[in-house]
Amino acid sequence: MIRLSDLRLDDARALLEHDPSSELPAADASPVVYMQSILDGLCELSLRDPLTGLSNRRHFNHLLNREIEAVARSGESVLLLMLDIDHFKKVNDTYGHHAGDLVLQAVSKCLETCVRPMDTVSRFGGEEFAAILPNCPSSFGLVVAERIREAVSGLAITVSPTETIRVTISIGGAYAPEWVRSTQELWTERADEQLYRAKSAGRNCVFIEEQRGVAVSADEKGMLFGHHLFGDPASGGVDDDVSNSAVAGSEMNRAN
Amino acid sequence: MSDVLNPPQDEAVEPTLALKSRSKVIAVTSGKGGVGKTFVSANLAAALAKRGLRVLVLDADLGLANLDVVLNLYPKITLHDVFTGKSKLEDAIYKAPGGFSVLLAGSGMVEYSRLAPEVRDDFLRIMESLVPNYDIVLLDTGAGISDVVLFAVSMASEVLLVATPEPTALTDAYATIKVLGAQQKRQRIRVVINQVARTGDGNAITTQLQQVLDRFVNKDSEHPLKLIHMGDIPADPAVRQAIMKRQLLGQSDPGCPAALAMTQLASKVESAVIKHGA
Numbered sequence: 001m002i003r004l005s006d007l008r009l010d011d012a013r014a015l016l017e018h019d020p021s022s023e024l025p026a027a028d029a030s031p032v033v034y035m036q037s038i039l040d041g042l043c044e045l046s047l048r049d050p051l052t053g054l055s056n057r058r059h060f061n062h063l064l065n066r067e068i069e070a071v072a073r074s075g076e077s078v079l080l081l082m083l084d085i086d087h088f089k090k091v092n093d094t095y096g097h098h099a100g101d102l103v104l105q106a107v108s109k110c111l112e113t114c115v116r117p118m119d120t121v122s123r124f125g126g127e128e129f130a131a132i133l134p135n136c137p138s139s140f141g142l143v144v145a146e147r148i149r150e151a152v153s154g155l156a157i158t159v160s161p162t163e164t165i166r167v168t169i170s171i172g173g174a175y176a177p178e179w180v181r182s183t184q185e186l187w188t189e190r191a192d193e194q195l196y197r198a199k200s201a202g203r204n205c206v207f208i209e210e211q212r213g214v215a216v217s218a219d220e221k222g223m224l225f226g227h228h229l230f231g232d233p234a235s236g237g238v239d240d241d242v243s244n245s246a247v248a249g250s251e252m253n254r255a256n
Numbered sequence: 257m258s259d260v261l262n263p264p265q266d267e268a269v270e271p272t273l274a275l276k277s278r279s280k281v282i283a284v285t286s287g288k289g290g291v292g293k294t295f296v297s298a299n300l301a302a303a304l305a306k307r308g309l310r311v312l313v314l315d316a317d318l319g320l321a322n323l324d325v326v327l328n329l330y331p332k333i334t335l336h337d338v339f340t341g342k343s344k345l346e347d348a349i350y351k352a353p354g355g356f357s358v359l360l361a362g363s364g365m366v367e368y369s370r371l372a373p374e375v376r377d378d379f380l381r382i383m384e385s386l387v388p389n390y391d392i393v394l395l396d397t398g399a400g401i402s403d404v405v406l407f408a409v410s411m412a413s414e415v416l417l418v419a420t421p422e423p424t425a426l427t428d429a430y431a432t433i434k435v436l437g438a439q440q441k442r443q444r445i446r447v448v449i450n451q452v453a454r455t456g457d458g459n460a461i462t463t464q465l466q467q468v469l470d471r472f473v474n475k476d477s478e479h480p481l482k483l484i485h486m487g488d489i490p491a492d493p494a495v496r497q498a499i500m501k502r503q504l505l506g507q508s509d510p511g512c513p514a515a516l517a518m519t520q521l522a523s524k525v526e527s528a529v530i531k532h533g534a
């Protein structure tokens with residue numbers, strides 16, 4: 001049996017006391033309740049980014065692994081977005097680091113309001129963020145990402161009584177391959193690649209990799225049914241069907 | 257980079273049986289439901305049994321296969337009772353009218369339609385102890401793509417995909433083939449086309465499926481998927497009549513075209529799976 005008085009909990013308690021969102025147990029709480037709330041508080045702290053309150057990279061890694069597992073088991077459509085504030089270094093250089101922090105906080109808040117409660121936005125490091133969107137059909141991905149991009153570009157961030165600044169964000173996204181157990185590295189690499197394309201295309205834009213799901217494309221269907229195997233030959237114009245093709249990868253992405 | 261078509265080598269794959277016993281296991285699957293998986297499983301098993309093979313059919317659709325209805329067999333003890341520890345495995349295996357063995361899932365198994373890791377482990381253990389007693393084990397799986405189907409297929413060395421010439425069935429079959437190739441790195445899928453209007457239609461359909469695969473899936477894959485046409489089964493009113501009587505074709509109308517096709521299929525399956533190994 002462990003007695004509370006034998007444990008050195010002062011450092012932990014002090015950490016939690018300094019964190020405005022952590023709740024400390026009442027002084028007269030039972031040892032179990034006290035211990036539990038210290039542990040819960042520390043877990044919370046270890047998963048959050050202190051500056052923005054978003055989940056941190058550790059939490060992100062944990063959640064991404066969970067999604068990879070879910071996709072392999074259920075074939076669910078899950079989108080990973082990588083987001084990076086454009087020309088952030090300039091903000092720091094021109095207005096100072098405090099202004100930079102205010103921008104990070106404002107953008108973080110904005111990102112969180114643009115997604116559903118089931119989605120997770122994380123601060124990946126520096127001015128880079130990542131968002132995991134479970135159960136996100138391929139037709140929604142671009143809409144959500146565009147909404148985020150527009151919302152960020154519309155922010156007026158007050159960094160001093162006299163100065164308001166505006167920033168933009170570049171976004172790259174990739175879906176998990178349905179039913180396939182991917183890896184963190186492969187998946188984030190694909191999303192990063194799209195982010196790189198967005199940066200190269202002039203920033204403040206969205207690129208999402210075409211979902212390589214199991215859906216049978218119109219091209220495939222056209223070829224599958226192209227040879228008049230099935231009933232009325234008059235209805236099966238081979239070449240006409242093929243031209244009616246699925247949206248090509250490049251058309252899925254929209255830069256502006 | 258393409259992790260759909262070329263999954264990384266270190267990718268964690270689904271658990272599989274030790275290769276020795278796995279080689280006798282055939283998963284009977286389909287893209288769409290109602291195309292004749294259960295009909296094929298039961299009647300193929302009977303035709304294989306007639307060739308002197310020891311055959312087991314397992315309801316891997318966790319109670320939804322309707323094998324019990326097709327075989328007119330309503331056992332007291334099922335896989336569910338084995339899972340819950342109520343009964344011994346041996347007691348859940350019944351002799352079906354066609355001279356083969358069956359293990360039915362029992363209605364309680366539907367609870368397991370999302371596969372928890374413990375259920376997988378139990379399932380694998382049961383398979384490990386069952387399979388050595390038979391020459392061929394047929395898994396009658398659910399339709400389409402779900403974790404239960406993928407798990408059942410992962411326990412089999414051979415996949416027998418049942419499709420019909422209907423466009424929706426064919427599209428779903430094609431999608432299933434793609435997933436099995438990507439998720440399990442399958443390189444060989446055997447195809448049976450059921451309910452064809454004319455003999456020869458099935459072969460043309462399998463060829464067509466292969467051409468689409470070659471063009472859209474195989475072209476940049478390190479392990480191209482190959483379809484092997486195993487036979488056609490004609491649309492035959494005798495099938496419905498047999499099912500209405502809850503009998504196998506061999507009992508109700510052994511000379512009907514579908515029964516003859518089933519006999520041919522059995523001989524192809526035997527030589528493919530048993531003689532040449534997998």
Ligand SMILES: Nc1ncnc2c1ncn2[C@@H]1O[C@H](COP(=O)(O)OP(=O)(O)O)[C@@H](O)[C@H]1O
Nearest residue numbers: 289290291292293294295451490491492495496
């Ligand atoms: N070759 C056939 N000719 C005529 N009817 C068939 C044939 N194969 C299947 N059927 C019909 O299709 C129904 C569904 O078959 P079933 O084996 O239960 O499908 P599944 O197991 O794929 O859901 C059967 O009850 C039968 O009436």
Ligand SMILES: [Mg+2]
Nearest residue numbers: 293294321322
């Ligand atoms: Mg069935």
